[in-house]
Amino acid sequence: MNADGLAVRCQNIVKIYDTGDQKVTALDQVNLDIAMGELMMLVGPSGCGKTTLISVIAGILDQDSGSCELFGENLITMPSNDKLNFRAKNVGFVFQAFNLLPSLNAAENVSVPLVINGMKRAEAERKASRVLEQVGLGERLTSLPAQLSGGQQQRVAIARALVHNPKLIVCDEPTSALDHETGHTVMALLKDVALQKDRALVIVTHDARVFNFADRIAEMDDGHIIKVVDSANGTQTSLKEAL
Amino acid sequence: MNHIALKMLMGDKGKYIGIVMGLTFASLIMTQQPAIFLGLMTRTFSFISDVGLPDIWVMDPKVQFVDDIKPMQDTELYRVRGISGVEWAMPMYKGLLKARLTDGTFQTCIVVGLDDATLIGGPPVMVKGNIEDLRRSDSIIVDIDGALDKLGKPSPTPGNKPIPLEIGDSLELNDHRAIVVGIAKVSRTFQAQPVIYTTYARAKNYAPRERKLLSFVLVKAKKGQDLSELTRRIKESTGLSAYTRSEFMDLTYQYFMKNTGIPINFGISVLLGFIVGAAIAGQTFYNFTLDNLRQFGVLKAMGTSNWVLLRMILLQAVLVGSIGYGMGVGLTALFGYSMRNTILAFRFPWQLLIFSGAGVSLICIFAALISIFKVIRLEPAIVFKG
Known part of the structure; x- marks a missing residue:
């Protein structure tokens, strides 16, 4: 971990997509720090650069300039194999569309990050089962994703993001495919189970109903972070108003 | 993973x-x-592979493949027999003749004439009868596929399969009576015509009158004789073509590959x-x-x-x-x-x-x-x- 307790430090990040005919600046001189034990939400209109920023932070997309340090490590200078290993050990993902492997059951899906990290399959599935119990799906270990509801699938995805005990969890629109109540349950689960003092959560969301779960909210527009609001400074209503 | x-x-x-x-x-x-x-x-070369005993096939130099018969004079047989390294040499007739069936229709057949004394070059497997029965007068051996189908007797019910030719049945080969004394299993030939075996002398009777009727001379090399050396000597001494069995199969195979x-x-x-x-x-x-x-x-x-x-x-x-x-x-x-x-x-x-x-x-x-x-x-x- 960084000496100053930072999980993520982004400085002057620029990312430009070259679509052939034109160049689109997705991130333009973005600066953002995320502390350990913090739940940071990235909000803003579609196309404002939230997903690009979360991809850079998670180390699955290289920025064109600027530096992004994850626990003090600058991923862009890391050899690709080291970067893969670093990502496999330290980052957990929760996706909008769940992205569970449809032919694997819940326990097998959750065990994937452990298998990627070299754990034996049987042991990985045992550990996965324990985490699934933690998220309330102990009875659905052998269910395929198609046999689970949207909320249950997202809980499997959260278990998958947690199982290898990563220091950063990135979530892309984790509640947008869910109804309000289920979304609220999923966010509560994320906050209760996933958020620890040695772990940071970055959540991209459009869903204003879940803003109150955030420690800080960074509002983005047109590739810039235009505002960062600290929840300690306001109520849910004032947060919405501030944004 | x-x-x-x-x-x-x-x-x-x-x-x-x-x-x-x-x-x-x-x-x-x-x-x-x-x-x-x-x-x-x-x-294409099944006829050659069915004839197991000879090591070398001798033929007219113009022959391009096994069915391309260019007859030789009978005296060539004696010339080949006189070459050192030859254990034995036997004549073989091979030709296409028309057989007249019992219902009056004609069927082209491959007629093979074997050395009268030794019957070398005969069918590989006898299904019925015995190859020695070819020594009886007017006798022929018919291949089983021909006997069951193309040489079969017409069924009394039109449209039904023909009645298979059996031992004792007869047919006409170029106006000569031929009596079936055996049924043999032979490999199907490329032309899929029935194969009829008889003796060399009788085959010459069945064949149309020609000055030359000897199709092949089948040669067995003496023990320890180098086959390529012997074929070279046969070619030099007689001016004929001589091939080992595998060379003749390859010649035939290559002909079909190049010309069909x-x-x-x-x-x-x-x-x-x-x-x-x-x-x-x-x-x-x-x-x-x-x-x-x-x-x-x-x-x-x-x-x-x-x-x-x-x-x-x-x-x-x-x-x-x-x-x-x-x-x-x-x-x-x-x-x-x-x-x-x-x-x-x-x-x-x-x-x-x-x-x-x-x-x-x-x-x-x-x-x-x-x-x-x-x-x-x-x-x-x-x-x-x-």
């Missing part, structure tokens, strides 16, 4: 079966068509099978990878290396390839077995297994390669796209 690769492959049963079926079809075509081709080409459209026709059909099989299997496998691209992206985002993903795709390709190949080859064997008593030419040597195995492997490598390139170039950030 292997079990994840296999579960991904078999999870979508429809696509999995589609890929396996495509490879089965390709493997079937790549095995069955060459097997028919090989069967057909084997028939068979190789190109079958070549095209095998090539088309390969292309269609490759297209079906390749495209299905590629589509399968495309459909799973997001899943590969998820694995990549979670830290799976390109090398592991490549191994997963190769494992999937090897599995569907092995199953498809096995099913295709199995179906070909089943096809060959079910056709064993028909006129269809079919030969399935082990080399063909290697040929079709290599073909299916190529298809799988091609399909896996295009999929691998797609996955390696895949940006893991795809997983965040909705």
Whole structure:
């Protein structure tokens, strides 16, 4: 971990997509720090650069300039194999569309990050089962994703993001495919189970109903972070108003 | 990660079966068509391979293949017998004669005249009767396929199969009476005409009057005699052509390869099978990878290396390839077995297994390669796209 307790430090990040005919600046001189034990939400209109920023932070997309340090490590200078290993050990993902492997059951899906990290399959599935119990799906270990509801699938995805005990969890629109109540349950689960003092959560969301779960909210527009609001400074209503 | 690769492959049963079926079809075509081709080409020299005893075949120098008979004078037999290194030399007549059947119709037959004393060059397997019965007057031995079909007696019920020719039945060969004394099993010839065996002297009687009637001289080399040396001596001494058995088979095979459209026709059909099989299997496998691209992206985002993903795709390709190949080859064997008593030419040597195995492997490598390139170039950030 960084000496100053930072999980993520982004400085002057620029990312430009070259679509052939034109160049689109997705991130333009973005600066953002995320502390350990913090739940940071990235909000803003579609196309404002939230997903690009979360991809850079998670180390699955290289920025064109600027530096992004994850626990003090600058991923862009890391050899690709080291970067893969670093990502496999330290980052957990929760996706909008769940992205569970449809032919694997819940326990097998959750065990994937452990298998990627070299754990034996049987042991990985045992550990996965324990985490699934933690998220309330102990009875659905052998269910395929198609046999689970949207909320249950997202809980499997959260278990998958947690199982290898990563220091950063990135979530892309984790509640947008869910109804309000289920979304609220999923966010509560994320906050209760996933958020620890040695772990940071970055959540991209459009869903204003879940803003109150955030420690800080960074509002983005047109590739810039235009505002960062600290929840300690306001109520849910004032947060919405501030944004 | 292997079990994840296999579960991904078999999870979508429809696509999995589609890929396996495509490879089965390709493997079937790549095995069955060459097997028919090989069967057909084997028939071109089946007459030579059926004659087991002689080491060397002597013939007119202008002969291009086994059915291209250029008769020689009988005296050539004695010249060959006089060459050192020759254990024995026997005459053989081979010609096409018309047989008049009991219902008055004619059927062209291959008539083979064997040395009267030794009957060397006779049919390889006797089904009924005995080869020595050829010494009886007017006797002939008929091959079983001819006896059952083309030389059979007409059925009393029109449209029904002919009644098989039996021992004791007779037919006419060039206005001469011929009595069946035996039924033999011989390899089908390329022209698929019935084969009739008789003695050399009698064959000359059946054949139209010609000055020269000796088709081949069959030579057995003395023990320890170098065959290529002996063929060279026969050629030099007589001015005739002399080939070892395998050389004569090769001469005949090469003639058909160069002068008929068979190789190109079958070549095209095998090539088309390969292309269609490759297209079906390749495209299905590629589509399968495309459909799973997001899943590969998820694995990549979670830290799976390109090398592991490549191994997963190769494992999937090897599995569907092995199953498809096995099913295709199995179906070909089943096809060959079910056709064993028909006129269809079919030969399935082990080399063909290697040929079709290599073909299916190529298809799988091609399909896996295009999929691998797609996955390696895949940006893991795809997983965040909705």
